[in-house]
Amino acid sequence: MSEILRLESVDVVRSGREILSGIDMTVNAGEHWALIGANGAGKSTLLSMCGAQEHPTRGSVFVLGEQLGRVEIRKLRESIGHVNPRHTVSAALSIRDVVLTGATGTNERMNRWEPTPELVARADELIDMLGLSGKESARWPTMSQGERGRALIARALLTDPPLLLLDEPSTGLDVAAREQFLETVDHLHTTHPGLATVLVTHHLEELPASTTHAMLIKEGRVLAAGLAPDVLTTALVTRAFAYPIDIELRDGRWSARARRAVPVA
Structure with missing residues (x-):
């Protein structure tokens, strides 16, 4: 497989506060990743590095074979689609x-x-x-x-572009419009088999059926990453959001609902 994106031991620090710590991630052509985590987990910061919009404080980021900090950024961004x-x-x-x-x-x-x-x-x-x-x-x-x-x-x-980034693309959509949008994304994945995508969302219901991989982020660290069915489980999502959430996968789509109204550590 052709490597599209790679992050190695990435840390991001702002005003003395650690936003991301020890992030490792590799995205290959034809893979469709979901970045999931609670508000403030670091998803948007991670996506900004995938899009060559931000540099890590420590570690290395390679986008389309080019290392951030050693490439002309404007030209690199021309090869990245951003929604x-x-x-x-x-x-x-x-x-x-x-x-x-x-x-x-x-x-x-x-x-x-x-x-x-x-x-x-x-x-x-x-x-x-x-x-x-x-x-x-x-x-x-x-x-x-x-x-x-x-x-x-x-x-x-x-x-x-060989890489498409989708930043909470279902924001502001009603249920019907969301479903139409997700059908569009699934169709896109079918018609562009080599395209790599990275989608950020808070809600598992907003994941297209063609999602292949997922990363759960908690407090700036990777909690789990890999094939979507292995990562988006009741146990791991519960840990990521510090709340008991039951996860169900049916006909390629995920759903989530609270199991009980008592927070967990």
Whole structure:
């Protein structure tokens, strides 16, 4: 398998406070990872290093074969797709224009920048693949959260990155929109078999059925990592959240519910 991402003995310290400690992680092409933990566990910090947005205090991070601190970061980021539901668009851009901003890595269309016909065709191909055909001219302010989420996936895929990061992508979605979004992610994994993905969430119900691996993070440390069915168990999730939670896997999807209302250490 081709290695996409590797973290070795990574520590992150901010203002004297240890955010992450001793993180080891390897993601290969075609693997779909979930990072799960309570608020403040360090998931977003870990994802920021996967996206070459932040450097470790100690340890090494290799993204697409390049070590952070020894590579031109801007160029490396062009090869990483990032889906963030908090992505801001101030102008009333169409879906097509939002997708095309993936070529420049900006939130708006750059002045005097014009996409090539090939790039426009690629944008339209992704728009169609993600179920937005016929809505190319829809404007960002009037789009539903589900439509925005699918547009942001298309934006992230415009340059055919080998690595896609999804930062709590179901934020703000109702149940129907969430399920449609997860079906989209599963379809994406099927149509792009070599694509590696890393998804951050608090909720196991928000994991696509195509999730292959998982990492549980507790207080900045790896509690467990490996194949998703081996990691997302009642015992381990209970430890990660310090609360008794029953985990069930049915038809490829996880669910979680409290067993009793008494916290555990």
